[in-house]
Amino acid sequence: MSKxxxxxxxxxxxxxxxxxxxxxxxxxxxxxxxxxxxxxxxxESFLLITPTTNIFFHASFSPFQSPPxxxxxxxxxxxxxxxxxxxxxxxxxxxxLLVDKSNLFVDEYEALDKLSFLKIAGFDRQHIxxxxxxxxxxxxxxxxxAAQITxxxxxxxxxxxxxxxxxxxxxxxxxxxxxxxxSEKPAFPTIVAFGPNSALPHHQPTEMALKLEMPILxxxxxxxxxxxxxxxxxxxxxxxxxxxxxxxxxNVKTAYQAAVAVxxxxxxxxxxxxxxxxxxxxxxxxxxxxxxxxxxTGHGLGLDLHENLSLNWNNEQPILPxxxxxxxxxxxxxxxxxxxxxNMILVTEDGALEMMT
Numbered sequence: 001m002s003k004x005x006x007x008x009x010x011x012x013x014x015x016x017x018x019x020x021x022x023x024x025x026x027x028x029x030x031x032x033x034x035x036x037x038x039x040x041x042x043x044e045s046f047l048l049i050t051p052t053t054n055i056f057f058h059a060s061f062s063p064f065q066s067p068p069x070x071x072x073x074x075x076x077x078x079x080x081x082x083x084x085x086x087x088x089x090x091x092x093x094x095x096x097l098l099v100d101k102s103n104l105f106v107d108e109y110e111a112l113d114k115l116s117f118l119k120i121a122g123f124d125r126q127h128i129x130x131x132x133x134x135x136x137x138x139x140x141x142x143x144x145x146a147a148q149i150t151x152x153x154x155x156x157x158x159x160x161x162x163x164x165x166x167x168x169x170x171x172x173x174x175x176x177x178x179x180x181x182x183s184e185k186p187a188f189p190t191i192v193a194f195g196p197n198s199a200l201p202h203h204q205p206t207e208m209a210l211k212l213e214m215p216i217l218x219x220x221x222x223x224x225x226x227x228x229x230x231x232x233x234x235x236x237x238x239x240x241x242x243x244x245x246x247x248x249x250x251n252v253k254t255a256y257q258a259a260v261a262v263x264x265x266x267x268x269x270x271x272x273x274x275x276x277x278x279x280x281x282x283x284x285x286x287x288x289x290x291x292x293x294x295x296x297t298g299h300g301l302g303l304d305l306h307e308n309l310s311l312n313w314n315n316e317q318p319i320l321p322x323x324x325x326x327x328x329x330x331x332x333x334x335x336x337x338x339x340x341x342x343n344m345i346l347v348t349e350d351g352a353l354e355m356m357t
Contacts, residue, residue, distance in 0.1 A: 001068065001069050002067035002068045002069050002070070003067075003136070003138075004032055004033050004034050004067045004069065004070055005054075005067065005068060005069025005070060006069075007031065007032050007131060008032050008033075008047075008049055008054050008069070008070075010131055011032070011049060011127065011128060011131060012049050012050065012051050012052075012054075013051075014127040015049070015050065015051050015098075016051075016096075017051060018092070018093050018094060018095040018096060019050070019051070019094075019095075019096045019097075019098065020048060020049065020050045020085070020088060020094050020096070020097045020098065021048070021049045021050075021097070021098045021099075021123060022046055022047070022048050022049075022081070022097055022098070022099050022100075022104075022112075023046065023047040023048075023049070023100060023123075023128075024043070024045075024046055024047075024099075024100060024103045024104055024108075025100055025102075025103045026040040026044070026045070027040075027226075027302075027303040027304050028047075028100075028128055028132075029045050029046075029047050029056075030226060030303055031128075031131075031132055031303055032047060033045075033047060033056050033067070033070050033072075034067055034070075035056070035058055035062075035064055036226070037062075038062060043076065043105070043108075044058060044059045044062055044076065045057060045058040045059065045062075045076050046076050046081055048081065048084060048085070048088075050088060050092055050094060052092060053071065053088075053092075054069075054070065054071055055071050055073060055084050056070050056071060056072045056073065057073050057075060057076040057080060057081055057084075058072060058073075058074065058075075058076055059074075059075070059076055060074040060075050078108055078111045078112070079111075082111065082112070082115060085097065085112075085115060085118065086115070089115075089117050089118070094118070095117065095118065095119060096118070096119040096120075096121055097112065097118050097119070097120055097121070098121050098122065098123040099112070099120060099121075099122065099123055100122075100123050100125065101122045101123075102125070125308075126308075129307070129308040129309075132302060132303070132307065132308070133300055133302075133307065133308055133309065133320070133323050134320060134321075134322045134323065135302065135322050135323070135324055135346075136322075139227060139302065139324075140322070140324065140346060142224045142225045142226075142227035143224075143227050143228075143229070143301065143302070143324050143344065143346070143355070144346075144355055145182070145224040146183070146187070146221065146222050146223055146224040146227050146228060146229030147229050147231070147344045147355035147356050148181075148355075149178060149181040149182050149183050149222035149224065149229060150178070150183075150187075150220055150221050150222045150229035150230070150231045150356070151231060151356045151357070152177070152181045153174055153177035153178040153180075153181055153183070153220060153222060154174065154177075154218055154220055154231060154233055156177045156180075156181075157170065157173050157174045157177050157218070158218075158233075158235065160173055161210065161216070161237060162210070163209075163210055163211060163212060164209050164210065165209065165210050166205070166206070166207045166208060166209050166210070167192040167193065167194055167197070167205035167206050167207070167208050167210075168192075168205045168206065168207060170192045170205070170210070170216075170218075171190045171192045171205040174190050174192070174218065174220050175190055178220065178222045181222070182222070182224070183222030183223055183224070183229075184222075184223045184224065184225075184226075185223055186220070186221065186222070186223070187220075187221030187222060187223050187228035187229055187230060187305055188221055188228075188230075188305050189204060190205070190218075190219070190220045191203060191204065191205075191217065191218065191219035191220070191232075192205045192216070192217075192218055193205075193216070193217040193218075193338070194208050194209075194210055194211075194214055194215070194216055195208070195211075195214045195215060195337065196335055196336060196337060197217075198215050198216070198217035198234065198332075198337045198338040198339070199332040199333055199334050199335065199336060199337055199338040200332070200338070201294065201295055201330065201332060201338070201340065203217075210237060211237075212237065212238045213236075213237070213238035213239075213240055213241075213242075214236075214237050214238065215234060215235070215236050215237070215241075215242075215245055215337040215338075215339070216234065216235050216236075216237055217232065217233075217234045217338060217339070217340060218232065218233050218234075219231070219232040219340070219342070220232075221305070226303050227302060227303060228301055228302065228303070228304070228305045229344065230301055230305060230326050230342065230344060231342055231343065231344065231356055232328055232330075232340045232341060232342035233341070233342075234249070234252075234338070234339045234340055234341065242337070244333070244336070245337055245339065247287075248289065248331040248333070248339045249339050251283065251284055251287040251289060251331060252284070252329050252330060252331055252339050252340065252341050253341055254283055254287075255279075255280040255281070255283040255284050255293075255329040256280065256327055256328075256329055256341050256343070258279040258280055258282075258283045259276045259277075259279045259280040259297060259298075259311075259327045259329070260327060260345065260352055260354065261279070262275055262276055262279045263276070263319065263345070263347060263351055263352035264351040264352050265351075266351070270318050271318065271319045272315070272316050272317065272318055272319065273309050273310065273311050273312065273315035273316070273317045273318075273319060274311075274312065274313055274314055274315050274316060275319075276297055276298065276311045276319070276327065277296060277297040277311045277312055277313045277315075278313065280293075280297045280327070280329040281293055281297065281313065281329075283329075284329060284331060289331045292331045292332050292333060293329060293330060293331060293332075294330075294332060295328075295330065296310055296311050296312040296313075297311040297312070297327060297328065297329055298310075298311040298325050298326040298327045298328050298342075298345075299311060299325065299326055300323065300324065300325055301324050301325060301326055301344060302324060309323075309325075311325065311327070319347055320347065321347050321348055321349045322346075322347065323346075323347045324344060324345065324346050324347070324355075325344075325345050325347065326342055326343065326344055326345065327342065327343060327345055328340055328341065328342030328343075329341065343355065343356045344356060
């Protein structure tokens with residue numbers, strides 16, 4: 001049995017008799033079949049799972065070498081899917097189909113709803129996240145490589161900084177370096193923010209030019225076999241950093257270390273997502289910048305850039321070994337500058353491994 005068939009088998013155990021599951025999220029399908037979507041925004045595939053079988057529908061123009069245990073069919077039109085569902089109704093008495101309502105198009109839902117023998121219900125995504133958040137050795141290796149490439153690229157790019165270069169030019173340098181070190185593509189639109197733009201967490205590069213005595217925030221990531229890297233570094237370009245910049249730098253790095261320490265010092269205690277957020281957020285709040293920490297402390301990472309789980313203040317999901325997460329506290333002073341520090345973390349049995357230095 002291939003690793004993909006094994007993953008499908010584990011997911012099928014969440015299904016009851018006479019129940020089926022139709023998946024359409026590209027990264028879910030990639031995780032379960034190994035299928036590489038050329039354009040994830042377009043419908044290239046469906047995966048139909050029952051307690052006893054699976055049928056993978058993929059676009060006929062999309063090449064796919066089916067791993068052992070994956071029953072691949074060319075063509076992913078709803079009419080073809082509907083025909084197979086009818087066969088399963090006759091063969092396995094399929095009566096209920098679970099669908100991911102967050103990804104199914106309205107016309108697709110309506111087409112399925114016309115199958116009078118079939119009840120349509122929503123699929124609880126936590127079932128698949130229980131599988132996807134725990135990374136196997138191959139996934140961890142891909143994420144480690146993505147982290148290494150990401151760090152190599154930002155280190156090289158920082159050495160190329162010069163007065164007068166624009167945010168866009170630095171972004172282009174970073175993405176060239178990512179490719180040079182082995183990234184398939186950028187994990188997300190690279191963020192480069194000079195000066196006051198660094199106070200905007202998701203700022204996108206402009207023609208703003210770099211000057212001496214200016215902060216620079218860079219958020220970047222490479223990809224390896226579809227797995228994402230994610231890293232943020234903030235530096236001061238010049239010899240005389242602003243006193244408040246140095247203050248928030250110290251506070252953000254202290255908050256980062258506080259969150260990591262929760263993992264490294266847990267001593268068999270169960271750690272929840274909110275515990276990491278609390279450690280980082282309380283550190284920043286005590287320093288007087290609580291209102292300036294305007295996003296979560298981190299997120300899961302894998303085939304998606306932002307995977308379950310979210311390190312937010314009320315998430316009671318446990319942090320488990322073999323999860324890969326980011327820890328990324330930040331302080332943002334509108335109109336002045338911001339500071340964010342982000343690393344990828346592999347949760348281990350006895351603590352945590354920081355994938356970047």
